[in-house]
Amino acid sequence: MLVLAFDTATAAITVALYEWTPGEGAVPRGTAEAVDRRRHTELLTPSIANVMAEAGAAPEDLSAIAVGVGPGPYTGLRVGLVTARSMGDALSIPVHGICTLDIIAWATGMDEPFAVATDARRKEVYWARYHSFRARATEPAVGLPADVLDGAPHGLPVVGEGAALYPEILGEVGHEPLLPTAGALAELTVARLAGLKGPDLLPPEPLYLRRPDAREPGPRKKVTRA
CATH class of the missing domain: 3.30.420.40 (ATPase, nucleotide binding domain)
Incomplete structure (x- = not known):
């Protein structure tokens, strides 16, 4: 294969x-x-x-x-x-x-709980929490960096580029892999x-958590003469 x-x-x-x-x-x-x-x-x-x-x-x-x-x-x-x-x-x-x-999580090989955060721009991150590198605990989300640890156990490790961008919120160490x-x-x-355990395979469709910045222009405004 x-x-x-x-x-x-x-x-x-x-x-x-x-x-x-x-x-x-x-x-x-x-x-x-x-x-x-x-x-x-x-x-x-x-x-x-x-x-x-x-x-x-x-x-x-x-x-x-x-x-x-x-x-x-x-x-x-x-x-x-x-x-x-x-x-x-x-x-x-x-x-x-x-x-x-899930790709970043798999690369950690971590068997204990942790979270992954990537850069979502606009001072936000894409994130999810994991039971281990093989099992995700929450659905992917987008939000403020503080959301990643809201309600999470104290000292939960966070990896990924999003964590490295906001170390004062998500911790100073342990961000690898970044990407x-x-x-x-x-x-x-x-x-x-091969039938082994791990995150689900998905259809090749985009996982968008917010609308794209680019939008189709709306109809032109009507101009009336005075």
């Missing part, structure tokens, strides 16, 4: 190709990482091509595609989802979505496809 994974829901443009075999489990075949809040469109497709070339793999070799579904800013998130769905349609292979917060990685996304997807 050869799985191509990528996520563009944050500032990270991250791509990975993993192969799963019953004897070896998930083995990385190629990865590409970049951080750029404005160039998701320009960087994603070349990164995919480079990773495939590095592994000596052709698109026809892929068994599935995994993509982060957010939450995240509208524009970057849309780039990854449109690319994943287009490739899946062209290759007639399944496309699986994973919550981006999602496609390696974690691929490992999580392969684990679920």
Whole structure:
């Protein structure tokens, strides 16, 4: 099983190709990482091509595609989802979505409770709490940094870029990993496809928690002559 994974829901443009075999489990075949809040469109497709070339793999070799579904800013998130769905349609292979917060949580490997927070801009964060890296305790939400710890046990660790942006509220240490990685996304997807426990696989649809900033213009106002 050869799985191509990528996520563009944050500032990270991250791509990975993993192969799963019953004897070896998930083995990385190629990865590409970049951080750029404005160039998701320009960087994603070349990164995919480079990773495939590095592994000596052709698109026809892929068994599935995994993509982060957010939450995240509208524009970057849309780039990854449109690319994943287009490739899946062209290759007639399944496309699986994973919550981006779950990707970060999986990469921690933490077995004790914690929370994940990413940057939602406007002085807010996207966040969720977890029982462990395999099990989410709350639904994804967007709000003020203080919301992450409201009602939570004292000293709950918080990881992710959102936590690093507001250390005075979410704690001074323990924020790694800051951003999602496609390696974690691929490992999580392969684990679920192999029947192991972990966050649910989702349809490749965007997880928007608020409306995009860009809106269609309304009708022109009528002008009446005096």
